[in-house]
Amino acid sequence: MRFLSLLVPVLMLPVAAQDVGGFESRIQAAESVVARFYRGEGLEEARRRVNTQVDAFNGRVAQWNARLDQAKVEATADTGALSDLESQVAALDRQLARKAAADDPAALRRFNQRIEERNALVARYNLLVARARNTAEAYESLAQQSRVELQKERERLQGEQQALASRVMALDDFQRDGRDVAFVQGLNRLLADLRQRHRSKGGAGLQTQVERVRGLRRELARWAMAQQQAQDNGLVLVEAMVGDEPCCFIVDTGAQRVCLSMEIIVAAGFEGLLGKESVLVLAGGQRIRGRQLDFPAVTVNGSTEQSVAGSVVPVSEVGIDGLLGQSYLRRFVYTLDSGKAEPLTLLRR
Numbered sequence: 475m476r477f478l479s480l481l482v483p484v485l486m487l488p489v490a491a492q493d494v495g496g497f498e499s500r501i502q503a504a505e506s507v508v509a510r511f512y513r514g515e516g517l518e519e520a521r522r523r524v525n526t527q528v529d530a531f532n533g534r535v536a537q538w539n540a541r542l543d544q545a546k547v548e549a550t551a552d553t554g555a556l557s558d559l560e561s562q563v564a565a566l567d568r569q570l571a572r573k574a575a576a577d578d579p580a581a582l583r584r585f586n587q588r589i590e591e592r593n594a595l596v597a598r599y600n601l602l603v604a605r606a607r608n609t610a611e612a613y614e615s616l617a618q619q620s621r622v623e624l625q626k627e628r629e630r631l632q633g634e635q636q637a638l639a640s641r642v643m644a645l646d647d648f649q650r651d652g653r654d655v656a657f658v659q660g661l662n663r664l665l666a667d668l669r670q671r672h673r674s675k676g677g678a679g680l681q682t683q684v685e686r687v688r689g690l691r692r693e694l695a696r697w698a699m700a701q702q703q704a705q706d707n708g709l710v711l712v713e714a715m716v717g718d719e720p721c722c723f724i725v726d727t728g729a730q731r732v733c734l735s736m737e738i739i740v741a742a743g744f745e746g747l748l749g750k751e752s753v754l755v756l757a758g759g760q761r762i763r764g765r766q767l768d769f770p771a772v773t774v775n776g777s778t779e780q781s782v783a784g785s786v787v788p789v790s791e792v793g794i795d796g797l798l799g800q801s802y803l804r805r806f807v808y809t810l811d812s813g814k815a816e817p818l819t820l821l822r823r
Contacts, residue, residue: 497671497683500664507657508690512697517641518704524634531624531631538620542613549613552606559599566592659789661691662737669719669741688720691794695722698794703812710810710817712798715773717742721795723774725810725818729799730755732772732782733764735789738796744769754785762791772802777820779805 515523566588574581665687672680695713699722702708710725716734719742723732731754739745747767754764764785772782783801806820 497664497668497680501683501686504661504664504687504690508693512693516697516701516704517645518701520638520641524631524638527631527634531627534627535624538624542617542620545609545613545616549606549609551609552602556599556602556606559595559602563592563595563599566595655790658694658794659735659737661687661694662735662741662789662795665691666737666740669743673743691722692720695794698722703815703817705812708812710812712774712818714798715771715778716769716796717744717771723796723798724792724794725803726797726799727803727810728755729797731766731799731801732769732784732796733787733792733799734769734784734796735792736786737789739767739786748786752785754787762787774798774802775816775818775820777806777822 569588570585570592574585576582665684668680668684668687672684692713695711699711702711712723712725714721714723716738719738721734721738726733733754736745739748744767747770749766751763751765753761755761764787767784767786769782769784770780772779779802787796789795806822808821809819811817811819
């Protein structure tokens with residue numbers, strides 16, 4: 475049962491007798507992964523945001539095109555009138571090319587009237603040319619403004635799309651190589667190493683580091699819950715306590731027992747409780763082998779049960795921490811609703 479993917483690997487050092495300083499590089503490496511990929515905007519939210527920005531950009535392009543179309547209509551509105559005036563002036567020029575006889579007063583009057591008509595037409599023509607020039611310049615200015623603004627917005631949006639594509643590619647690569655599970659296992663191993671060292675040595679510095687790693691795991695758990703709740707048929711994830719160790723379980727009603735990875739067993743200090751190996755049946759009839767143990771206490775949603783039958787199985791089979799199976803669930807009347815903020819409801823029998 476493969477769990478939600480993390481996005482980048484982190485090198486976890488082998489188990490060793492480390493002090494506060496020795497653990498620090500491992501913690502900082504894990505913190506950098508969480509800070510970069512698990513805080514802030516999720517991948518699906520980023521997709522929705524970029525798609526919304528694309529729609530908004532297309533809307534602004536349509537608005538600019540409408541403004542430019544109207545400006546073009548205004549810029550070409552005088553074209554017909556100018557053409558008509560040019561024709562009228564040309565016709566008068568042809569008439570004026572024929573000089574009136576100096577001894578014909580009536581012909582001279584008509585000639586002078588045509589000159590006056592031509593001058594009036596030319597004056598109107600010049601006014602229209604000046605107006606057309608102004609509207610054409612206004613159109614070119616508006617067109618230039620649209621090009622500058624839209625190009626700037628297009629470049630910004632392309633940057634957003636490229637950044638999203640890079641995140642998607644990184645996720646695909648990470649899932650394909652299996653480094654997602656390796657990171658979860660490495661983070662859990664880091665917690666186990668810290669708690670083992672703290673139990674043997676003690677000290678406020680080591681306890682502070684334990685809490686830092688727990689904080690990172692809590693962030694991942696809540697990120698995973700949000701991702702699953704955003705899906706139509708997402709898994710039901712719940713936060714829990716096994717002994718004194720916070721955990722994140724997938725609720726698996728088909729699993730016979732509560733399952734937990736070895737790293738969290740060690741972190742909780744339960745490795746001495748391990749029993750024989752047995753076959754465990756999961757949802758869908760999947761069978762895996764794991765060592766048995768009874769968890770002294772398991773707490774979910776404030777409901778604590780003592781001596782809960784469990785099994786230790788690899789993180790690649792149980793998810794981020796483990797499976798909450800029937801050895802705990804059957805002690806309650808429970809309901810599941812992945813669409814709710816609290817997807818698991820427990821009522822003690």
